[in-house]
Amino acid sequence: MTKPSYVYVTYIVTTPQKVWNAITDETLSARYWQRANVSDWQVGSTWAHKFPDKPADLVGEVLEVDPPRRLVLSWAYPSQAHDPQKVSCVAFDIEELGEKVRLTVSHTGLDDSNLLDISEGWPAVLSNLKTLLETGQTIPDAFSGIHRKPKG
Amino acid sequence: MDRVFKALADASRRSLLDDLFREPGQTLGALAARLDMTRQAVSQHLSVLEAANLIATVRRGREKLHYMNPVPIHEAHARWIAKFERPRLDALADLKQRLEGDRDDKA
Numbered sequence: 001m002t003k004p005s006y007v008y009v010t011y012i013v014t015t016p017q018k019v020w021n022a023i024t025d026e027t028l029s030a031r032y033w034q035r036a037n038v039s040d041w042q043v044g045s046t047w048a049h050k051f052p053d054k055p056a057d058l059v060g061e062v063l064e065v066d067p068p069r070r071l072v073l074s075w076a077y078p079s080q081a082h083d084p085q086k087v088s089c090v091a092f093d094i095e096e097l098g099e100k101v102r103l104t105v106s107h108t109g110l111d112d113s114n115l116l117d118i119s120e121g122w123p124a125v126l127s128n129l130k131t132l133l134e135t136g137q138t139i140p141d142a143f144s145g146i147h148r149k150p151k152g
Numbered sequence: 153m154d155r156v157f158k159a160l161a162d163a164s165r166r167s168l169l170d171d172l173f174r175e176p177g178q179t180l181g182a183l184a185a186r187l188d189m190t191r192q193a194v195s196q197h198l199s200v201l202e203a204a205n206l207i208a209t210v211r212r213g214r215e216k217l218h219y220m221n222p223v224p225i226h227e228a229h230a231r232w233i234a235k236f237e238r239p240r241l242d243a244l245a246d247l248k249q250r251l252e253g254d255r256d257d258k259a
Contacts, residue, residue, distance in 0.1 A: 003177045006255050007208040007219040104208065123226035130227070140238075 005088070005110040012101050012127040014133040016094045019101050020068035022129055032128040032138050041065055047073050060087070064089055069094050075107075086111050103129075156224045159204035164189065165197045169206060172220040172221050 010020060022028045023037060030036035035057055039047040043065055048056035052133070059081050064072035071092045080086035091102040105122060128142040159165055165189055172178060178186075184194045198218060201207045215234040 002221070003212060003217060006176060007210055007221065008223055008240060009205055009208040009221050018212060074239065121221045126223050127227045127230055131230075132160045139234075142230065 002132075004106040004109050006107045006122065008107075008122045008126055010103050011097075012103060012130045012131050012133050013099060014101055015067040016101055018098050018133055019094050019103055019129075020071070022133060023071060031123050032132045032142070034143055041067075041071075047100045060090075063089070064091075094123040153224075153228065155190060155204040156228065159200050159206055162197070162200075164193070165201055165216045168194070168197055168201065169220050172218055173197065177210070177217040183218065228234060 022032070024039070024041050026036040026038055030052075033049075035049045035051050037047065037049055039057075039062055040044055041047075041062055043062055045062045047060045047062050049058035050056040056078055058075060059078050060074035060076055062071075063074055064070060073090050074087050075090045076083075076087040088107060088109040091104075093102075093106070093107045093110070095102045095104075103126070105126065107122070124142050128139050132138050170182060171183060171186060173228055174191075180191060180194055180198065183198075184188075184191045189197075197205060204208065205224050208219045210217045210219070210253065
């Protein structure tokens with residue numbers, strides 16, 4: 001196993017299925033993650049992170065699907081998707097712990113120039129997801145000051 | 153949230169987090185060597201940090217790798233700090249509108 005570049009964990013009072021839906025449902029994902037996650041979620045299918053009617057901001061392939069426990073995606077900016085050095089890998093692990101769910105996001109193989117962007121992005125995504133699932137609301141201005149752009 | 157603030161209320165634990173931020177994925181042994189602490193002291197601090205969800209761990213073979221997990225700090229930021237930034241952002245927006253309005257008046 002390659003050593004992950006970053007590992008993020010959040011505990012959410014909810015069910016594994018709701019976390020799975022929040023990651024894979026277009027409408028739900030757009031509520032806490034700005035852009036929607038779009039795919040048919042079959043192994044080998046493409047995956048895109050995008051605003052409606054806009055080109056994708058992130059793209060990748062669905063590598064592993066085990067609902068509602070584990071989802072693994074490859075992950076790249078569209079302009080860099082052809083370069084294996086720039087393609088990273090994100091694993092979502094969803095574990096039920098009593099009335100809580102532990103969601104672990106492991107990001108592996110991040111190119112250095114992308115590290116800072118991603119490290120700024122994930123905590124906002126995960127705390128917004130937690131707030132949405134626990135309260136039905138999202139955090140106002142959750143992404144203020146965070147811009148996700150390819151560098152270099 | 154109590155656990156987060158209690159875990160952060162200790163200089164050694166803050167150093168451990170700083171070190172994991174600089175170099176993610178370290179083992180207990182590597183951290184003890186770098187920070188000049190006994191393995192036992194580091195191990196105790198890490199368990200306090202893990203209970204507060206300030207570090208995440210991954211097993212790789214026989215090794216346990218440690219990562220700083222900033223999600224609880226982000227939650228504290230969203231709850232207590234981000235809302236105070238709002239008036240400043242509003243003030244800037246007002247200022248922009250006023251200054252741009254002035255320029256329009258003179259044009």
